[in-house]
Amino acid sequence: MVVATQDAAEARRSFQQLKNRLHRQMVDVIDLSKAGELGDVEFRRQLQALATHLCSQPDLQLSEADREAMAAELMDEIYGFGPLQELMDDPDVSDVLVNGADTVYIERNGLLEQTDVRFADDEHLLHFIQRLVGQAGRRIDEVSPMVDAKLPDGSRLHAVIPPLALRGPTLSIRRFKTNIVQFEDMVRSGTLAPEMADFLIQSVRGRMNILLSGGTGAGKTTMLNNLSRFIPVSERVVTIEETAELQLQQADVVGLETRVPNVEGKGVVSQRDLLRNSLRMRPDRIIVGEARGGEVLDMLQAMNTGHDGSMSTVHANETQDALHRLELMIALSGAELPTRIARQYIASAIQIFVHVVRLSTGERKVTRISELTGVTDGEFDLEDIFVFRMAGIDDSGKVLGSFYATGYEPQCLRRMAAKGFDMNPRLFAARELKTGVDYKPRY
Template identity: 50%
Template sequence: MSLMGRARCAEGEVPVYPTDRSALVGLLRESVYERIPANDIAAKAARNLQLARSEVKSACRQAFQDERWATVPVSDREGLVGELLDGMFGLGPIEALLDDESVSEIMVNATQAVYFERQGVLYRSSQRFASDDQVRALIDRIIGPIGRRIDEASPTVDARLPQGHRVHAIIPPLSIDGPVVTIRKFTAHVMTLEEMVAGGSLDERTSRLLGWAVEFRKNIAVSGGTGTGKTTLLNALSCRIPQQERIITIEDSAELRFFEHPHVVRLEARPKNAEGIGEVSIRDLVRNALRMRPDRIVVGECRGAEALDMLQAMNTGHDGSLTTLHANAPEEAVMRLTTMVRYGVDLPVDVIESHIASAIDLVIQIERGADGVRFVSQIAELDHAIGCRGCFVRTLFERSHAGAPGRWEAVPSWVDDLPQRGVAKESEVTLWKSPMLSCC
């Protein structure tokens, strides 16, 4: 019999404590606070977290001496203590999900539910938060150490956990039903192109070309929707950058992983502070990166006027740069870049498109199927429109869904130059070009 329905069989007594597990944790918390005030716990945690946890555990053991806890088995008590410690010092009901490496995203919908994503599929967790105050406490625990704030005047915030996981929070009045938290997790292990081939995201022939493109210093934009794996692919491409090159990464929230590369400078944008000053934008960082002697500039996500500075960098000697952007197709990626450039400068569309065609060599489109599998669906080459200014998008590769074979429609214009630059042998290029059939 579980603790929820357990009674003292000898005397037929009904348990004094409630049957709801979250209520049991709440009562245990109250018992701890009777012994150690909440302010004292917070102060001790700031000085020595391990000592604070130890004292709370001791207070829990004292609380369990009360005969009213006699109906709760020892094994269940240990679980309650764990949940209490997670709530006080960790991230409460989502702590276990954070520790689960198979979980890629966690969504806290106020007190209604907690959802998580595993291998691209959403599941509802059995855990949930007991109150909006508990969710707010979670948000404050995340953003407090990094100096961010969230309140009615500024009801949204972006932050990251020490592990590098990205966090977004939004509270009332913008979030009608209560505070909402979304955590995008990033594994410590960086997936390589070879591992993406093994997982079905792309085939060996596509992987070979993308590796060559990075080594040949082609400018690449990874395009796709939210959660399609743009950052994962960008990390995989970055693994092919030669180790003797200096990389400058620029991100709104640091997500890229360069654990193996010896020479990486990581820059992160900064929002306004509580006084409304101190903002450092992605565009500011791109301009600064140009003065830092970069061999490669990697912009985690291009979403605003910084597109102009990034394109100018690509067109003025900083070949081999990488970025991601939100778009549903390579043609839409050109449209979005055009719109973003116009945030910064008012130029004719055809002039901007010509600038894009000169700067970006490849657009890699990545999608997520209904079954959660992420895959490269299209690769396109950008070039100047024939006979006029503008941008021409030439499709090189297409794949309709993860289970379908992809097909190469054309050979990139620069493939034949690979042997002269020492990127690939003549025999390798010839072998790669020979089968213009199914690539899976």
Template identity: 45%
Template sequence: MSRMVEFADDGANFAQTQRYQDVKAAAHEHLLSRIEELGAEFGRWSRTAINKFVDLEVDSYIRLRRVPINEGEVRQIASALTKELAGLGPLEDLLGDAEVEDILINGFNNVFVSRRGVLKRETLRFSDNQHLLRIVRRILAPLGRRLDESTPMVDARLPDGGRLNVVIEPLAVDGPMVSIRKFRQDPLKPADMVALGSFDENIYRLLDCAVRARCNILVSGGTSSGKTSLLNALAFFVPENERVVTVEDTAELSLNHPHVVRLESRQGGFDGSGMVSIRDLIRNSLRMRPDRVVVGEVRGPEVMDMLQAMNTGHDGSMATIHANSARECLYRIEMLAGFAGFAGSEDSLRRQIAGALDFIVQIGRLSNGKRRLLSVTEITGMADNMIAIQELYRHETHTAPDGTESDRWVSLGILPHSPKLLKYRDELRPRVEVPEEPAPAPASNGFWGRSR
């Protein structure tokens, strides 16, 4: 039978048309009926064999029914159906795109993707909510996780280290809500971050010295600001002869270090049995002879165990925390300690915090999507019953006469106070210069303010 071919008026956007969805759905039904005829044999086929089978069957289906689409559109449908049968459908290309950082799906026809810190709506879509759920359950199946009305919210780690969060009805009102966070397979090195403009050479040297001197560092920032990437980068400064234990809720860190022990918390069953919390893991990590403990994110009662670890011989430990400034970071630690049931006085808690932490490194995402280190702040002790801090470096955006913007990091002209860095002072001194026009210091009348 001769084949009827008509070129679509808008072939370049064929995949976004309803006609594409209709033809793909009909061809999919045809494939399912053919697979049913094959029975168990199909389940043993390789991806290559499935691809060849789909190409032949779709071509045959289109030709016999004289569907008015061109050759390129036939290939589009065949490719999509191969991914549907042997892969992850519309998600497959996004998961394979190295530039994609986040995939956010609000129901089957609302897909948003973040690339290089910029969030945009994607043209791809799923056929319906059931199609989206099939793909999500296909991802969850090898992980041993279930998703149904009795378990409508799932958080899981993907095999490549990414993170998947799914919420469905009755909790999600407008259809399945899917969030996928991807992580680089090759963690950024500190030199890479300098090349990308995340911070400058002076801050690079300070962080290098601080890590080698076993200073305790807290990386603070908002959501998707680059905290994990910076923590990964700091690990490159850790000497190779040290044992590092990482503790995370969902394993995201990928430290480039020869001696790393990775621990991940575990959710409990329906009755809460079997749960292993971050706090449990931090306590256990101290029995594993760590030189350093790295906590992926501090957001609960585990803050007390982290502080105790830093105060009891595990210098050089690091963690991340959600906060928008160094001062807010300290406030958040106090708040979390209160939630943990800290029974001591306010003064004793602040002294414990001041004794544990050496530096707070603030990172953020600018309005243009770029991630930048915003400040490096040192904890210098106590003053007037408050935690005393001093800012060493601060990020500023410089606007040229032609309107172009550039980043710069202003030194406040202060050498680090920490005794741990005494032997590095000569190395750091040339990099600490008072700017010709110093930026105004933050108001010192805040909760942790202090005059310089």
């Protein structure tokens, strides 16, 4: 069995090496000056014909199926994602991770899987990375061996090459998904309970400031996209992101994206710069894709000065950890605020905390929805409204556990009611909540 696996891997490597050689032949033959004269469609047709001709050479001894596969991959090398094209076409794949020429992993439905995809060698992988990075208007070489970029389809790319990458070029692609998972799907799949979804929807409509926390890949941005669905269409929204991922449906949305420095180290535009500038754009709400540094102080100031209903995300392992990270980021802003003042500032700005977790089984759960009511004796007053309690994993690999309403009635209900958004207090009665049901927002 091991020998068969090794033979298959060697066959895939040989296939990629042959494709690499044919690709170089195509590059030598192509007259790029004709591309503008012929137009994209005709130029692509001629490239396809050339690829088919090269793959049909008798000395290659390729079967008909291999010839078709080789021709298709040659076109992918020029226009697409090369050996990764099939993975990038799979809607269930959220991440593609390349650890050198012979090792490619994917994340599918929250779990990592090793694939049988191979590159010809490290040089092939390096040229592939350079092509993708070049399409994004960036560069990667020994002088700048690490790069973050956004691909034309919206996916995020991170690459590291030698001498920093010790085992060969490394590439990570976070897929950009056009089909956003809806709240209805989340309830049906058990990510959160209907009562939790209803409360979050009303919190958005009632203009509560919301912070979502969680680890990498937990689903914070997906949740933020869902919440943004319920912002009234009459409101003006400004989004600020390092890499544009939010897909708001409102008509009056201004999307701002940061800019990295150029080769000379100039031209950088940070999230803090964008946030300060956004206050002059007459926004009703500001959405910061991910709070990372000193811009947190400006975000909190906006939340405290008439931009109710603003939202953001932060990397954290727990809700309490998210609060401590906010304190740290305020310190990074250069504002020398005493801890007591900084905590009061946070408590007056943010009302609702939502913590999202990706479990070891790949499932994603909203494990905690909490309300921050203030500061007492220098400590945050954080009350859990809904929680998820895990009880183990069953034989099929599914998580055992339930969502619960803690019995705490949020103080923000009065603020929401004053704005015309009433909720039934019985929604918060202490009890176990059901999931896996067909759900439609009740509010």
